[in-house]
Amino acid sequence: MGGDFRSREANTYRLAEISNEIIDQCVAQGVPFGREYSGYLANRTFGGAQVSRTFYARGQTGQQLLLGAYNSLNAQVNAGNVDVFERTEMLDLIVIDGVARGIVVRDMVSGEISSHFGDAVLLCTGGYSNVFYLSTSAKGCNGSAIWRAYKKGAAFANPSFTQIHPTCIPHAGDYQSKLTLMSESLRNDGRVWVPKKTGDNRPAIEIPEDERDYYLERIYPSFGNMVPRDVASRNAKNVCDEGRGVGPTGRAVYLDFASAIERLGVDVIRDRYGNLFEMYEMIIDEDPYENPMMIYPAPHYTMGGLWVDYDLMSNIPGLFVLGEANFSDHGANRLGASALMQGLADGFFVIPNTLGPYIAKGKHPDVDPSCAEVKEAEKGAKDLIEKLLKVNGTKTVTHFHRELGITMIDKCGMARSEEGLNEAIEKIRKLKKEFWSDVKVLGVGESLNQELEKAGRVADYFDLAELMCLDALRRKESCGGHFREEYKTEEGEARRDDENFCHVTVWEHMGEDQAPQAHKEELEFEYVELTQRSYK
Numbered sequence: 001m002g003g004d005f006r007s008r009e010a011n012t013y014r015l016a017e018i019s020n021e022i023i024d025q026c027v028a029q030g031v032p033f034g035r036e037y038s039g040y041l042a043n044r045t046f047g048g049a050q051v052s053r054t055f056y057a058r059g060q061t062g063q064q065l066l067l068g069a070y071n072s073l074n075a076q077v078n079a080g081n082v083d084v085f086e087r088t089e090m091l092d093l094i095v096i097d098g099v100a101r102g103i104v105v106r107d108m109v110s111g112e113i114s115s116h117f118g119d120a121v122l123l124c125t126g127g128y129s130n131v132f133y134l135s136t137s138a139k140g141c142n143g144s145a146i147w148r149a150y151k152k153g154a155a156f157a158n159p160s161f162t163q164i165h166p167t168c169i170p171h172a173g174d175y176q177s178k179l180t181l182m183s184e185s186l187r188n189d190g191r192v193w194v195p196k197k198t199g200d201n202r203p204a205i206e207i208p209e210d211e212r213d214y215y216l217e218r219i220y221p222s223f224g225n226m227v228p229r230d231v232a233s234r235n236a237k238n239v240c241d242e243g244r245g246v247g248p249t250g251r252a253v254y255l256d257f258a259s260a261i262e263r264l265g266v267d268v269i270r271d272r273y274g275n276l277f278e279m280y281e282m283i284i285d286e287d288p289y290e291n292p293m294m295i296y297p298a299p300h301y302t303m304g305g306l307w308v309d310y311d312l313m314s315n316i317p318g319l320f321v322l323g324e325a326n327f328s329d330h331g332a333n334r335l336g337a338s339a340l341m342q343g344l345a346d347g348f349f350v351i352p353n354t355l356g357p358y359i360a361k362g363k364h365p366d367v368d369p370s371c372a373e374v375k376e377a378e379k380g381a382k383d384l385i386e387k388l389l390k391v392n393g394t395k396t397v398t399h400f401h402r403e404l405g406i407t408m409i410d411k412c413g414m415a416r417s418e419e420g421l422n423e424a425i426e427k428i429r430k431l432k433k434e435f436w437s438d439v440k441v442l443g444v445g446e447s448l449n450q451e452l453e454k455a456g457r458v459a460d461y462f463d464l465a466e467l468m469c470l471d472a473l474r475r476k477e478s479c480g481g482h483f484r485e486e487y488k489t490e491e492g493e494a495r496r497d498d499e500n501f502c503h504v505t506v507w508e509h510m511g512e513d514q515a516p517q518a519h520k521e522e523l524e525f526e527y528v529e530l531t532q533r534s535y536k
Contacts, residue, residue: 002048002228003303003331004480004496004533006161006504009525010310011329018345019336023055025348029068033057045188046337047166048228048535054337059183059276065340069347085116089453090145091381093121093152093319096373100319101364104377106385108453111446113381115374117367119359120318123149124347127302127324129162131461131468132413133405134171135299136181142457143464146306146325154314155307155519156507157327159464160472163334163481164414165300166232169283170252174402179298180283183276184337187225189260189269190293192216192232194253198243204254204292215239223535230333230481230494231535233297237414238492240296247294256292297414301339303330303481304471307506307521311354312346320355322346327504332480385445388455393438397454400435404428404461412469417485421473425466432462467507467516474518477501498530 003012023041027033034042034056046054057064076082087108094102094115102117128143129135150156167187169180193214195207215235217224225232236253239245246252261269266289270277277288284294305327312320312328323343329335330342367374411424435458443449478487478494479501487495504521 002333002335004333004494005331005498005502005525005530006479006523007329007331008523009528012335015329015335015342015345018349019341021349022341022344025344026065026068029072031057031064031068044185045226047184047187047226047232049226050223056185059185059273062338062340065338065344069344090125091148092377093149094374094377095152095316096367096371099317101367102374104381106381109448111444111449113378115369115378119364120320120355122320122322122351123306123325124322124343125325127305128464129299129302131404131465132299132408133401134176134179134409136165136168136179139177144457144460146321147460147464149306149314149319151509152316153509154316154319156304156467157307157504158304158471159468159507160412160475160482161303161332161480162299163229163301163303164233164297166229166236166297167255167295168298169280170247170249170294170296172248180279181298181300182280182293182295184229186255186273186276186293187232189272190225190255190257191259192225192253192255194239194244194246200244204246204256213239213244220535227535228333234414234483236297252294252296254292255295257288258292261289299409299413301334303327303332303334311358312350313354313358318358320351322351332482384456385452388439388441388452388459389445391436391439391441393440395438395440397439397441397451397458400431400439401454401458401461403431404458404465408465408468412472415483415485416472418473421469424469428462428466428469435459435462470516471505471507474505475501496532502530
């Protein structure tokens with residue numbers, strides 16, 4: 001089970017069941033999936049699977065799925081059924097008599113603070129990988145919407161469950177603001193290797209075959225380069241920690257297509273991955289047809305998120321959470337071949353069947369914009385902006401975000417330990433205190449101010465990062481992407497503790513400067529037997 005038995009059995013089954021309908025839906029929206037000569041949809045293999053069952057659109061499946069969803073949304077906008085408020089950021093959740101009834105937002109161009117009301121609130125705001133500073137997510141992606149909802153009483157589940165994707169372009173310098181994801185499909189034909197000797201700085205093409213370590217093929221002969229993402233990422237880190245990493249920083253491994261080109265021909269490889277090879281050459285300035293690619297793991301997806309029930313409603317009535325913003329389906333590893341999978345499932349197939357009954361069975365009187373709850377939420381948003389602008393310190397928001405990210409990827413990334421997590425919590429608290437006394441946010445709140453936007457998000461990241469570390473510290477086992485160095489097998493693989501940790505950890509906010517309270521949702525498996533994952 002890909003989620004390493006840390007996801008709900010019923011939710012995972014539903015996601016798999018709906019996945020067939022997602023393909024039909026996306027084909028109808030015009031997503032150009034790969035096809036066989038016969039015209040039937042084509043399949044290929046994917047990490048963690050030994051059969052070809054993954055639908056794809058060359059090396060840009062996620063992008064094409066997004067374009068299909070955007071086009072579907074725009075059709076509804078043109079039909080007058082949907083109003084879109086572009087360049088608008090959620091600042092707070094409005095809860096009236098214990099029910100979610102609206103949100104407070106800021107116009108990112110004018111700086112105007114306003115509120116919007118409804119019979120229910122749906123948060124579809126994505127994950128929080130940018131807590132690591134460098135991630136594959138767009139810089140606009142952030143965890144502030146779900147974090148503000150958490151502070152209003154919404155429970156947060158499994159915050160430490162994050163995916164580190166193995167196939168990304170390596171970090172090159174401190175000037176970078178994000179990392180670039182290369183498609184997972186590359187591992188279908190590329191072979192991952194590093195030099196056998198430590199400190200071998202020769203160009204890749206000068207290293208003879210017998211001096212190369214195809215470590216995934218060596219350690220996992222059954223799956224080879226197609227092991228799951230958490231296994232591939234962890235092993236890349238291990239060989240780099242041994243001093244066998246490549247590239248200028250020593251934090252990269254090779255992904256080599258020489259064998260595939262020799263076996264299939266360059267035209268076949270160009271047809272399959274041409275757009276990815278072009279992107280790689282544009283960024284790295286090396287021809288991947290002639291030299292192996294350099295790749296290294298990077299934060300990509302967050303399996304944790306706001307707790308929801310089977311109908312996608314949080315513990316706050318009226319607050320529904322969809323896609324990556326919730327925790328519901330994945331467990332300790334992201335499931336499926338695309339990060340868009342759960343969002344498409346929740347949006348197109350689940351919420352249409354669960355939102356209606358909620359609205360139909362309750363009374364939802366109009367919200368009075370002048371009521372105390374609305375005014376309090378708006379005042380809180382304005383006070384936060386004023387507080388950030390008033391600090392007037394000496395260090396940039398980016399400085400603090402980068403320092404936080406370095407701490408998180410080092411102590412709460414691919415490998416974690418009790419000592420490291422405690423060090424991280426101490427460092428996070430120190431950074432947070434320094435942030436609120438020495439950050440400098442230029443400009444004003446009543447206009448376009450990207451530094452102010454970043455400052456609000458980074459302020460949330462400090463508290464979110466601490467909760468991630470607390471969650472990782474509490475879970476004394478290794479499972480999926482959560483790898484505690486103290487809990488591993490003799491062969492260095494993840495060792496679960498099903499007796500004590502076969503549950504979802506659900507965190508409750510207890511107030512500012514108060515320790516959060518952990519609750520358990522026990523996981524029950526009726527049809528699937530708990531077994532140890534093995535890819536040997």
